Amino acid sequence: MILIIVFVALIAVLLLSWLSLMWDKRLTNVKGPTPFPIIGSGHLLAVDSTEFLKVLKRLEVEYGGSATIYLSSMRYILTANPKLIEGILTSTDLLAKGYSYNFIKPWLGNGLLTSEGSRWKAHRKFLTPAFHFNILQNFLPIFCKNGKVLREKLRNLANGSPINVFPIIALAALDNVTESIMGVSVNAQEDSESEFVKAVEVMSRIASMRMRNPFVAPDVVFNLLPYKADQDKALDILHSQTRKVINARREELKNSEITDLGADAEIGLKNKHAFLDLLLLAEVDGKKLSDEHIREEVDTFMFEGHDTTTAGLAYCVYCLSNHEDVQEKIFDEQKAIFGDDFERNPTYSELHQMKYLDLVIKESLRLFPSVPLIGREIDRDVDIAGHRLPKGTTMVIDFFNMQRNAELYEDPLEFRPDRFGNINRNPFFWLAFSAGPRNCIGQKFALMEMKVTLSEIVKNFKILPYGEEPELGADLILRSRNGIKVILETR
Template sequence: MAWTVPGPKSTPIVGTTGNTFRFTQDPIGYSNQLFQDYGPMVSLCEQGGTNLFTPFEKCPGTVIVHGPDLIRQARTPHSQWNLTPLSMTLYPMEAVSNRKQPLKHFLVGLWGVNGDEHRLQRRLMMPAFHTRHIQSYWQDMVNITQSSLSHLRPGTTVNLVEETRLLAMRIVTKTLFGEDSGKAGQGVGHLLEQALAVLSQPLTTLMPYDIGGLPYRRFLNLIACFDREMRGIISAKRARQSKDNDVLSMLIQARDEETGISLSETELLGHVGSLFAAGHETTSLALGWTVLLLSQHPDIAADLMDELGAVLQGDPPRLDQLDQLPLLERVIKESLRLIPPAPFTWRYNNQIVDLGGYSLPVGTEVYCSIYATHHMPDLYENPNCFDPSRWERINPDMWEYMPFSAGSRLCMGAAFAMMELKIVLSIMLQTFRMEFVPSVSVDRYGIITIAPKNGLPMHLHHPDRNFTAGVGGVKGNIREMVQLPA
């Protein structure tokens, strides 16, 4: 069927590859420009033929949309829209050699299953993410946060992104696998983090050849090592019939009440990898962006410290105190609106569908811009303004505000992430005042997540409440996203 969604022409000489390259270099900036030129629904290339994430041999093309109505249509009914594994185009649809066998389950999890299989596996996983079980991780989160901050000293400058990355990795490996990777970053969590870093390199997907010197070979080596380590951990937990509190132990024990079905070893491998990917980098980035925003908004930072001081009095938060910190929650929600760590969600249609007045062939990729939706002035007054107080006046629905996705694919770890953000931020902010050092340009980068390309240098001070110090001077395309002092 004919491709009719409007969009830019293919790039001279390199064709649709050029359109794809421009998107991958700056997904937010390029898609926002396309929205300005063509409206809320646009094709990456006017004749289709682009392929960003589906692993199929042929893809009709890629469509990018924003706005609650179009996103809802591109997600419901659930039966019409599918997801693919987080390894995207590297996921092998055909039989593979033993060398590439880990690719069959690496980062599959709930992303790589659809329909009845998705519903069954999600049902098996739900007890591990029940509120009472999530709350049982409170002490681990407190202990790891305090341990991670213990080596930092006032008067020094740190890359906040690196510090929050290590901290979040320790929390996710402890709660997911039952092991603390330690300050140096060791164990299966470190292996998985390295594999994800190599996967994010454009050359890994552009040149997927198992040849020395190419990142794809290193990627295969890392996931093979992770595979071996995780199989050993699963085997050991099963042998001792582990009743441990970590998520993996609970997934091993899970049984469907109706059928008695449990998760296979390969399904477990797929879930732990994808849960780590979803819950590690996004949380660390949310922490970094939130601290940056507070460093540039002294009045909000002062009010927040007043709240933390009144309720916590310098101590880590108890579980019952988390609900007594409404401004902290509003600050986090506003940060996730302005700079959602995962700015896009995506699907492909498994049947011909009508979307925004256009008929889409089977297999069309649809990228939904959470970022652009969160910045719509029709939904959020002064959308580029960091204004936590707006959450006292507004109550957007799940398609208008979706930092954790929405609908039947709502992130199962959303409550876990919010608890972690509250605990870590409340301890960090009471331990140090962090002053941004404008020595680097704060530019966004990343395809799946929004990260500061050059890190976030922060000078650490005792909590002296000198919140106006370091305000202003921020450079980079962060200023396209957020109103900041000059």
């Protein structure tokens, strides 16, 4: 009798769940796969990160660019439709990131990437001056110095064997972000087995797994799995490094008897280490930021300022390895700028003369955007570009597949830097740094760092193909399961 009751109850739960999901599907005109009771479409997305991008592409093709999917009872609309993406990103109201970002809050808290509402607006406003172009000019010598350290590390590896450039570049990028916007030198490139870089990779992998896999997402399940111990260990390393950076800069300010930002606080023109100094010294609504708020923002920029730039650089090096003609055009441009003195640092104005390198970076970021996917939460019923989006929907915006769309780019999988030269193209067809009110605050910082680093590499090495394509996966950033391998030959 008990078994019969249990069986009937189970059938009732499954039926109610299925009816609820089918009723919910009527709220939007965006088609998608028929959800199963309880799990929704979760079985389609419970795959590893390398398969995940392929699943998204398959759904987008099958359902015309956008697809409604369910993770358990939660409604998601996946889209690579450029008109819909433009409508969402340009909205001044649809700024919340969505439920999935909760999985990175143990790491980043409510920093600029994850925060919403008044806190996000306040912090975005007072942190924006830290990336003023006058401030960025102060970072150029730092990027050049660390680029030369990277050059020597690569020179020692230029022996005809394949090199996985991602972890090597990651240490240079970490040195750049800590020494420039944080004002503290950690000499990461001296540590070839950086715990910090490895901890970032662990947290990225775990967070992205929970975002796409509804079976391990709930805390009640996740806390029972080995992943929880891995996450706790990684968080201890990450937060310890962040506090070390904060305390070091705080001590420097104390020793220099600097207690406020001074007359240039608003635009930070004389404040060389504006970002961390703003956090430590500025007031928001008449109050200093708490230590926890400072930690959250520093964690956010330690991650975004090194991991995304690392990906951008590493994939660009990979693209160059397959195109000797592009490398030589960059090299010729460098010779025109530097003459016979490749040892000297470029000036800020000379970076702007690297026009062809600009095109190369843009094309590389089109094929391999550092952040392949982002989320947005729809907080009211809206209609955008003919798509009916109900309140409570989480949008999954697929930059990766959109930027490889044959309707937007001729021969989209081919690496053609010239496609960005003198062409009046819709800016929303290229979203490597997102767009709209929540675009990447550090875009100019990243592009400047990429230019300096790539210039140093191309001036000193020929980059040859190893013949192994990256196995791409969406783990917060675009990672490759088998590394990003090239062969270097000293010029």
